[in-house]
Amino acid sequence: QMTRHYKFNIRLHNVTRLCHTKSIVTVNGRFPGPKIVAREGDRVIVKVVNHAQYNVSLHWHGIRQLQSGWADGPAYITQCPIQTGQSYIYNFTIIGQRGTLFWHAHISWLRSTLYGPIIILPKHNVPYPFAKPYKEVPMIFGEWWNTDTEAVISQALQTGAGPNVSDAYTINGLPGPLYNCSTKDAFKLRVKPGKTYLLRLINAALNDELFFSIANHTLTVVEADAIYVKPFDTNILLITPGQTTNVLLKTKPNLPNATFLMAARPYATGLGTFDNTTTAGLLKYKQPNSSLSSNINLNLPLLRPTLPALNDTSFAANFSSKLRSLANAQFPATVPQSIDRRFFFTVGLGSNPCPKNQTCQGPNGTKFTASINNVSFIQPTTAILQAHYFGQSNGVYTTNFPNYPLIPFNYTGTPPNNTGVTNGTKVEVLPFNTSVELVMQGTSILGAESHPFHLHGYNFYVVGQGFGNYDPNKDPSNFNLIDPVERNTAGVPSGGWIAIRFRADNPGAWFMHCHFDVHMSWGLKMAWIVLDGKLPNQKLLPPPSDLPKC
Ligand code: C2O
Numbered sequence: 001q002m003t004r005h006y007k008f009n010i011r012l013h014n015v016t017r018l019c020h021t022k023s024i025v026t027v028n029g030r031f032p033g034p035k036i037v038a039r040e041g042d043r044v045i046v047k048v049v050n051h052a053q054y055n056v057s058l059h060w061h062g063i064r065q066l067q068s069g070w071a072d073g074p075a076y077i078t079q080c081p082i083q084t085g086q087s088y089i090y091n092f093t094i095i096g097q098r099g100t101l102f103w104h105a106h107i108s109w110l111r112s113t114l115y116g117p118i119i120i121l122p123k124h125n126v127p128y129p130f131a132k133p134y135k136e137v138p139m140i141f142g143e144w145w146n147t148d149t150e151a152v153i154s155q156a157l158q159t160g161a162g163p164n165v166s167d168a169y170t171i172n173g174l175p176g177p178l179y180n181c182s183t184k185d186a187f188k189l190r191v192k193p194g195k196t197y198l199l200r201l202i203n204a205a206l207n208d209e210l211f212f213s214i215a216n217h218t219l220t221v222v223e224a225d226a227i228y229v230k231p232f233d234t235n236i237l238l239i240t241p242g243q244t245t246n247v248l249l250k251t252k253p254n255l256p257n258a259t260f261l262m263a264a265r266p267y268a269t270g271l272g273t274f275d276n277t278t279t280a281g282l283l284k285y286k287q288p289n290s291s292l293s294s295n296i297n298l299n300l301p302l303l304r305p306t307l308p309a310l311n312d313t314s315f316a317a318n319f320s321s322k323l324r325s326l327a328n329a330q331f332p333a334t335v336p337q338s339i340d341r342r343f344f345f346t347v348g349l350g351s352n353p354c355p356k357n358q359t360c361q362g363p364n365g366t367k368f369t370a371s372i373n374n375v376s377f378i379q380p381t382t383a384i385l386q387a388h389y390f391g392q393s394n395g396v397y398t399t400n401f402p403n404y405p406l407i408p409f410n411y412t413g414t415p416p417n418n419t420g421v422t423n424g425t426k427v428e429v430l431p432f433n434t435s436v437e438l439v440m441q442g443t444s445i446l447g448a449e450s451h452p453f454h455l456h457g458y459n460f461y462v463v464g465q466g467f468g469n470y471d472p473n474k475d476p477s478n479f480n481l482i483d484p485v486e487r488n489t490a491g492v493p494s495g496g497w498i499a500i501r502f503r504a505d506n507p508g509a510w511f512m513h514c515h516f517d518v519h520m521s522w523g524l525k526m527a528w529i530v531l532d533g534k535l536p537n538q539k540l541l542p543p544p545s546d547l548p549k550c
Helices: 149-159 313-322 384-389 517-521
Strands: 003-017 020-027 036-039 043-050 058-061 087-093 099-105 115-121 135-144 168-171 188-191 196-203 209-214 219-224 227-234 236-239 244-250 259-267 279-285 341-352 367-372 375-377 422-424 427-430 434-442 451-455 460-467 489-492 496-504 508-514 525-530
Touching: 003 036, 036 043, 043 058, 058 087, 099 196, 099 244, 115 135, 115 196, 149 517, 168 259, 168 279, 196 209, 196 236, 227 313, 236 244, 236 313, 313 460, 313 489, 341 451, 375 525, 384 508, 384 525, 434 451, 434 489, 451 496, 489 496, 508 517
Parallel strands: 003 043, 036 115, 135 196, 188 279, 341 434, 375 422, 427 525
Antiparallel strands: 003 020, 043 087, 058 099, 099 115, 135 168, 196 244, 209 236, 209 259, 219 227, 219 244, 259 279, 341 367, 367 375, 434 496, 451 489, 451 508, 460 496, 508 525
16 A cells, blocks of 8 residues: 655646637646546545635545545535635545546536546556556546636526537547647547557546547447446447546557547537537557657548437447446445435426526526426535534535425426426435435426436446336336446436435535536535444544635
8 A cells, every 4th residue: 555645736827729828727737637646545645735816626536535525525515615825635545446537626617627537556466357458548538618617607607598618629638630720739649559558538528428439449348437347349439527438449450650530529418509529639550660750640531430429319328238347256246235215316407587687598588507306406605524524514504305306297208397496505314324226317397418427425336227207116127236337427318317326335425416517507416414334434534634614
């Protein structure tokens, strides 16, 4: 076991993309941010010093944070933000996880520029459950706005409308050659023939699920959200914001000088506007026995991959159903077989009446909102975890989160008739070790749209998914309780549902939300409070002394 020390200075830095230069919030002046590399079992200590004129907090997305909930990072859930001139040390141990995750800012829309990979190698002398790759390459997808993203979201929240869409998608911060004024800003992966590369794919985009493919190459999926999966081959994969996927890329035996495009573009089903552009990088074969010149001649015919249609929901559902846990002796699946608490949450968009003396530019002059069981989450002004730990929940949160929709309706019908969204900071309290089954039902109140749901502090098993309304009498008989995929972010299908299971064995306050930042800004989020167990290793440890104050 090692301790890995990182120092993250949050500061502004000028970055130019698509011929637009803007000052963005960065870690150490880098965009995307630095990568964190550790081994399973290591302690990671990141000292964050905030030199920017923005409140900041960082989240280590997918890290379980066993007993270390104070290091999780979502602003006003586990900590108050780190204010200008202040610092905070995130200190956590990586237990039982190996693979790819990522870190990102978890306040407002700052994660549009504050993000980077987390690479967790297996313990020393523990091999991968697949052949050792020749090289490992992180590829992190993001979104780029020519304008300031904080202005984009605050304008949307004030007018009640949807925010302006991004100007480009990026691979490792680079939009690539299919955009104007971006030919040189392309991610280039130089490969040797006949080798196996491990691509660590991360979707850090704010609001879009992405299809990804490499022309003329097959990818073997081996891991999702830092959990190994049963390997399978695919030419195209789908990755939602918050998800990570490791794939093996086997290069062709003999292709001197060949160049192929790697491309990603959105999967989208909603009614709203979105960025319908394609980011591309170059897969460039090295010439045998000579080093490659850095000039890539874009006049050469580049092979482009074919990606599914924008709204290809059947591809999306089919792809996610292929993911299965390894579920072997070394990496067993521990799916809860008996359930203590069952929950049914509707998740979706809606609109609220426009507040008096305001003009709203949402649908029909209303204001966009989003809710779970008709509760639109209001961010508190102090951290929920602090309020819980010190027994001061009064005025911070209430424990009356509804376990099921109070007025059931035809969730996926047309026209849906659901109304009456209320606002609140409501949490669901779980005793230690509760085994939970949660069905998340998408609604089509403003048109069906998929929602990549992320749970902090846990992985969960996706035991079932389907389209239409979930049927509690019929659907559970088809649940996979043997080898369902285990992950921290899963898409609630457009016009459908997913069923997940997890065991509440990690005390703390854990955020759960749609990983589309725009939906999150509209309230598509809630929190669980998991109580301490009796044993010392079942208790949340006390807060660090430098925990930021609100
Ligand atoms: Cu990656 Cu709460 O987020």
